[in-house]
Amino acid sequence: MRNMFSDAPRTTLTAFYWAFLLYLLLPLTLMMAMSFKDANFVAFPIGDWTLDWYAKVMQDKQFLEACLYSVMIAAASTLAATTLGTWIAMLIVAEGIKGQVIIFALACLPAVVPGMISAISMRIFISTIDMPTGTAAIILGHTVHAVPFVVVMALTRLRSMPGNLVDAARDLGADSVVAFFRVTLPYLGPALVGGMIFCVLLSIDDFVRTFFLGGYRPTLPMLIFAKVQGGMSPEINAMATLVLVVTAAVGLYAEYLTRRARTR
Amino acid sequence: MVSSNTTAGYAAGRDASVPRYSTGIAKVVNSALYRHTLGAAVESRIGRIILLAGVPLIWLIMLHVGPIYQMLKISLMSHYPVQPGVESHFTFDNYAIFFSESLYFTPLIKSFIFATAATAITLVVVYPVAYYVAKVVKPEGRSKALLLLLVPFWAGELIRTFSVIMLLANRGAVNVLLREIGLIDRPIPMLYTSFSLGFGLVYLICLYMLLPLYSAIEKIPSQYLDAAADLGAGPFTRFRRIILPLSKDGIVSGCSLVFLTCIGVFATPMLLGGPNTVLFPETISGFFHGASDKWPVGAAFALIMLVTALITAGIFMRLVGGKKRSAF
Numbered sequence: 001m002r003n004m005f006s007d008a009p010r011t012t013l014t015a016f017y018w019a020f021l022l023y024l025l026l027p028l029t030l031m032m033a034m035s036f037k038d039a040n041f042v043a044f045p046i047g048d049w050t051l052d053w054y055a056k057v058m059q060d061k062q063f064l065e066a067c068l069y070s071v072m073i074a075a076a077s078t079l080a081a082t083t084l085g086t087w088i089a090m091l092i093v094a095e096g097i098k099g100q101v102i103i104f105a106l107a108c109l110p111a112v113v114p115g116m117i118s119a120i121s122m123r124i125f126i127s128t129i130d131m132p133t134g135t136a137a138i139i140l141g142h143t144v145h146a147v148p149f150v151v152v153m154a155l156t157r158l159r160s161m162p163g164n165l166v167d168a169a170r171d172l173g174a175d176s177v178v179a180f181f182r183v184t185l186p187y188l189g190p191a192l193v194g195g196m197i198f199c200v201l202l203s204i205d206d207f208v209r210t211f212f213l214g215g216y217r218p219t220l221p222m223l224i225f226a227k228v229q230g231g232m233s234p235e236i237n238a239m240a241t242l243v244l245v246v247t248a249a250v251g252l253y254a255e256y257l258t259r260r261a262r263t264r
Numbered sequence: 265m266v267s268s269n270t271t272a273g274y275a276a277g278r279d280a281s282v283p284r285y286s287t288g289i290a291k292v293v294n295s296a297l298y299r300h301t302l303g304a305a306v307e308s309r310i311g312r313i314i315l316l317a318g319v320p321l322i323w324l325i326m327l328h329v330g331p332i333y334q335m336l337k338i339s340l341m342s343h344y345p346v347q348p349g350v351e352s353h354f355t356f357d358n359y360a361i362f363f364s365e366s367l368y369f370t371p372l373i374k375s376f377i378f379a380t381a382a383t384a385i386t387l388v389v390v391y392p393v394a395y396y397v398a399k400v401v402k403p404e405g406r407s408k409a410l411l412l413l414l415v416p417f418w419a420g421e422l423i424r425t426f427s428v429i430m431l432l433a434n435r436g437a438v439n440v441l442l443r444e445i446g447l448i449d450r451p452i453p454m455l456y457t458s459f460s461l462g463f464g465l466v467y468l469i470c471l472y473m474l475l476p477l478y479s480a481i482e483k484i485p486s487q488y489l490d491a492a493a494d495l496g497a498g499p500f501t502r503f504r505r506i507i508l509p510l511s512k513d514g515i516v517s518g519c520s521l522v523f524l525t526c527i528g529v530f531a532t533p534m535l536l537g538g539p540n541t542v543l544f545p546e547t548i549s550g551f552f553h554g555a556s557d558k559w560p561v562g563a564a565f566a567l568i569m570l571v572t573a574l575i576t577a578g579i580f581m582r583l584v585g586g587k588k589r590s591a592f
Contacts, residue, residue, distance in 0.1 A: 027427035114528020116545040121331035205420035208530040251418035
């Protein structure tokens with residue numbers, strides 16, 4: 001059946017795909033390659049390879065502290081967003097509750113509002129409730145940002161769940177809370193782990209919310225922003241490469257998990 | 265339904281109202297603390313509803329709607345943060361400022377031009393890629409082909425922006441390469457221009473277009489295309505009459521997502537743009553730094569941007585999609 005498509009468009013499309021992939025990967029590959037170069041600027045061929053920049057980055061106390069701070073914020077906001085997102089998704093699929101469409105729309109609101117405006121409105125909000133800028137405010141901002149994604153992922157999984165699983169648990173005497181923790185939550189498990197990793201990446205990557213809600217302690221994106229504003233340097237290359245490798249590995253793992261969840 | 269035999273077996277030798285659990289959860293469920301708090305709450309319908317809806321509704325109203333509401337409220341105040349001795353009163357002046365100066369007006373227009381252009385370019389470039397992965401690649405290879413495209417997505421906004429700087433800077437890869445070949449003597453200034461900003465934006469957001477388009481195109485049954493081909497439709501007719509109309513949902517959600525993301529990008533224009541490409545987010549941010557008395561103006565500007573962006577996306581959805589749909 002497939003040879004129905006004549007060969008010319010197929011070849012063109014294949015070439016286009018690889019060209020597009022090259023476009024996507026070239027800048028990043030270049031960045032990674034230059035992180036091994038011993039000179040201070042871009043040049044070809046790379047010539048002498050070195051790991052000096054990595055050694056320098058690994059000793060950079062500011063960088064390590066920023067990493068730690070980012071990871072801490074990501075962990076806290078992910079935990080909060082996953083709990084809230086699952087809870088909201090449970091409310092949306094619950095029987096006998098009116099206005100589910102409105103609840104869903106409200107849950108998705110932060111995903112539709114452009115990042116800059118979401119950051120500004122959060123900045124105004126924390127000032128109206130007399131909350132100082134800093135760690136707590138950043139975590140709050142990141143949580144609001146991540147909740148819609150958890151809701152959508154949990155909903156997709158919940159809608160594919162056979163309804164009789166919970167009914168069976170209830171017949172056997174479990175109350176709603178027990179049925180949730182013993183039946184629904186394990187069923188949601190893989191989707192939630194995938195969603196959590198997505199939240200972590202979202203939080204670690206976020207710049208604009210942190211910029212408006214944070215204090216003087218820089219997160220990873222803020223540190224990179226400050227360094228990039230200072231101009232090109234192989235040290236940034238090494239730093240960015242390290243971050244890229246770690247986040248890509250984590251992202252790949254999340255992709256694997258959600259894929260497995262979908263096929264199971 | 266559980267057979268009566270099993271039920272009888274389960275019920276034998278224990279209080280029928282207390283379920284038996286095989287694991288440690290029994291300790292929790294049967295503890296006095298649980299039975300007097302959560303356990304008691306789920307007994308009644310009201311208790312169950314409060315347990316299910318309480319926290320989510322408070323969160324949604326407080327933190328999803330609250331910030332936007334507060335922004336609206338402050339945009340209508342003459343002073344904020346309120347200082348002692350200064351009375352704040354209701355006013356529309358903050359909105360009037362926007363229309364009074366082209367200094368404020370132009371960045372919004374520019375933001376819209378950049379976001380629209382980036383959306384259009386992304387659609388045209390990514391569509392063939394999405395089509396290729398969804399329909400040309402064999403089903404076994406699809407997830408691999410898709411995964412390869414997702415790799416840069418994990419790099420994050422700032423790292424990708426930085427890699428674009430590496431490529432386009434005066435001492436960046438493109439200029440160095442052109443000089444090595446001998447095509448140019450002096451570097452072409454590409455960074456800090458509209459070109460670098462457009463390039464960077466497209467690079468940043470093209471993957472948001474890929475996934476909605478891919479899932480829409482993948483859903484089109486291949487038999488439709490085979491049938492059309494049997495009836496004599498060429499590749500172009502098949503594309504125009506079948507693939508394009510049936511992937512409309514993907515186009516609508518992909519374009520809205522890309523447009524709304526693009527308009528709210530803050531760091532990339534600051535790093536890749538120049539003095540001629542000041543976009544609206546940068547204008548807004550100016551009101552929140554330095555003299556803090558300008559917060560109401562910043563709030564009003566942010567709302568103007570939010571409303572115009574959502575209206576634009578809404579009009580687009582109506583025009584192309586025909587019916588209202590959420591961004592997901």
